[in-house]
Amino acid sequence: MTDPKAVFSHSPDVVTRKTGNEYVLVPVANNIADMESLYALNETGAFIWDLLDGERNVEEIILIFAREYGINHKTASEDVISFLNEMSKYLIIKI
Amino acid sequence: MYNSVSYRESSVDFYSLYMQKEQIGRMRNYNLNIAGYNIRIESAEDGPDLVPSQRFRRNIIQNPEYDVCIRVHHGSLKPKDDSERLFVAPYVVEINGYKITRSDNFWSVYRQNGDMLLITNFPESPSGKKAMLKFSLALREWDLWIENAGSETDPLEYPLDGLILYYLTAINSDIMIHASGVYYNGHGYLFSGVSGKGKTTMAMLWKNIGAQVIHDDRLIIRNTDGIFRMYNTPVYKNDIPNNAAIDRIFLIEHGNENKMTLLREASSVSQVIANCIQHNYSQDMIARFLGSVSMMCSKIPVATLSYKPDRSIIEYILRNE
Numbered sequence: 557m558t559d560p561k562a563v564f565s566h567s568p569d570v571v572t573r574k575t576g577n578e579y580v581l582v583p584v585a586n587n588i589a590d591m592e593s594l595y596a597l598n599e600t601g602a603f604i605w606d607l608l609d610g611e612r613n614v615e616e617i618i619l620i621f622a623r624e625y626g627i628n629h630k631t632a633s634e635d636v637i638s639f640l641n642e643m644s645k646y647l648i649i650k651i
Numbered sequence: 652m653y654n655s656v657s658y659r660e661s662s663v664d665f666y667s668l669y670m671q672k673e674q675i676g677r678m679r680n681y682n683l684n685i686a687g688y689n690i691r692i693e694s695a696e697d698g699p700d701l702v703p704s705q706r707f708r709r710n711i712i713q714n715p716e717y718d719v720c721i722r723v724h725h726g727s728l729k730p731k732d733d734s735e736r737l738f739v740a741p742y743v744v745e746i747n748g749y750k751i752t753r754s755d756n757f758w759s760v761y762r763q764n765g766d767m768l769l770i771t772n773f774p775e776s777p778s779g780k781k782a783m784l785k786f787s788l789a790l791r792e793w794d795l796w797i798e799n800a801g802s803e804t805d806p807l808e809y810p811l812d813g814l815i816l817y818y819l820t821a822i823n824s825d826i827m828i829h830a831s832g833v834y835y836n837g838h839g840y841l842f843s844g845v846s847g848k849g850k851t852t853m854a855m856l857w858k859n860i861g862a863q864v865i866h867d868d869r870l871i872i873r874n875t876d877g878i879f880r881m882y883n884t885p886v887y888k889n890d891i892p893n894n895a896a897i898d899r900i901f902l903i904e905h906g907n908e909n910k911m912t913l914l915r916e917a918s919s920v921s922q923v924i925a926n927c928i929q930h931n932y933s934q935d936m937i938a939r940f941l942g943s944v945s946m947m948c949s950k951i952p953v954a955t956l957s958y959k960p961d962r963s964i965i966e967y968i969l970r971n972e
Contacts, residue, residue: 575917584934596922598917
């Protein structure tokens with residue numbers, strides 16, 4: 557369970573490229589197996605990604621996300637935490 | 652705005668040259684034009700004689716200018732203790748559709764006092780050849796030491812040829828991709844996928860209706876004044892240098908029906924990248940590479956394509972132009 561007070565930031569070992577409202581994320585890798593991990597974020601994922609600024613905590617991000625997309629807190633919380641779990645292997649770091 | 656017919660002229664020139672070069676044995680130096688890169692190979696004073704394998708001979712040109720010059724030496728060098736290993740690749744073979752790792756340390760890239768070092772084995776060499784290439788992303792003179800070369804050697808034996816070409820693409824913001832490519836009726840089609848997805852089958856289907864096959868396995872893509880062209884590289888012994896402008900990119904897989912789905916924005920970029928050759932140990936290299944692929948995907952439509960391996964897929968593609 558992700559701590560609502562936790563603060564995350566983008567890993568310094570990931571290179572991002574924004575195309576339209578979406579992102580491509582490529583982690584720095586030192587072998588070919590790691591290179592199979594690259595991500596495309598759709599508009600929703602890109603919105604959460606931009607909020608991972610090393611200052612806002614998880615609860616604040618959930619509130620902003622719920623307000624932006626007009627969804628309830630529970631749904632927003634599930635989406636944000638699922639996103640953080642997906643990103644946690646290579647792409648984000650806990651402050 | 653196409654410029655896709657030039658390959659026909661260049662093919663004739665290269666073939667004519669190839670017929671002359673077939674007679675050449677040992678050399679002390681030669682120049683290759685591969686995908687528009689002019690690569691000069693020259694033996695150092697104490698280096699081995701050079702005997703390019705047959706697959707390179709159609710790429711030999713009489714032009715002393717070069718984009719990169721590789722001096723070949725006898726001997727071996729090892730990275731120093733304070734060098735940093737940036738990247739390592741295993742040796743993987745595919746047998747009956749299964750990938751089997753034969754060695755965890757096939758080739759490696761090191762950084763040493765500002766130099767880049769590439770160390771590789773040659774799995775197809777019976778003599779236990781090893782090599783170290785000192786290269787640079789900024790300088791045009793590189794050095795290659797070959798251990799157990801004997802008195803004569805092919806300095807671009809697998810995997811060194813592909814690795815050198817990869818770094819030339821990285822230097823020039825170009826793209827190396829697992830793909831087949833065909834040119835038909837004024838249009839260039841690129842079909843990308845990793846092993847087993849049907850690149851060769853697709854190329855064969857187009858060849859059967861008279862299309863020019865640029866290559867059926869690996870292509871280099873270069874952006875010239877906003878036109879993205881696909882080039883073949885010498886993989887097989889009968890490869891003739893070819894290129895064509897790209898009008899459509901398909902990410903292919905076998906299926907029970909023909910179905911095309913246009914990709915947009917980040918999805919197209921990430922799915923194309925997944926099929927590209929890339930050594931992602933450097934943020935600068937990744938950023939430049941991402942920029943090149945993003946630019947290409949903004950200019951050329953990218954679609955996933957599942958297909959039945961028969962002529963109906965060609966009619967389907969042409970119908971959906």
